[in-house]
Amino acid sequence: MQGTERAVVRLTESHTEWVDGKPVERSPLLVELADSATAQDKRGSGSGGAGIPINLGVLALQDLIRGRLTRLRNYLNLAPTKDVLAGTREAWTYAKDERAGARINDQAWQRIEDEFPDWVRRITEEVSPPATTEILTACTNCGESKAWVRGDRVSAVVVKWYPEDLDRAPVAKCRFCEFEGVGWGYMHYDLDVVNRDVLARLGVDVSVFARVNLIS
């Protein structure tokens, strides 16, 4: 329940998160999501032609969350609301009361507990997409360090990694042979010969890799 409590705080209140050991003030994630719906989309989803950039992935996620909230409130016999923030807080508070009064069974309670952390995960994924970089090393599978993409000679290996709280392993993919290496163990092997300056410039904390190497 603590994880769910924290998820609801992150979704609905201004809060502090720790990034690389430093406190960072964040707006409610539901507000960040709404803000990013109309923010300039660097990943190239189209504008509607009216000159207002719209991020379709964000809109879809907002729809999904609104739908889930409506279903949950319906289950709890709460009226639908357009205010997602207040509606979410109210649903969680009410659900806790109902659970305390033994009016929610274990199975339903589990679903409710899993609900809000799932929103956090999805929003984090949407508003903080994976970072990507090319690395200057040979593919561990085919040995190539260069590949051709639309006539350009580029690095063979591309690495994607994700915001820390998604708890998802980084992925290295070779453009030459399509080999995919997943996980810190692979990164460890590869990053020993990677251009660490490139990673540092991209804001990647190289010490993270070093730290992981110790336990891999």
Ligand SMILES: [Zn+2]
């Ligand atoms: Zn390869």
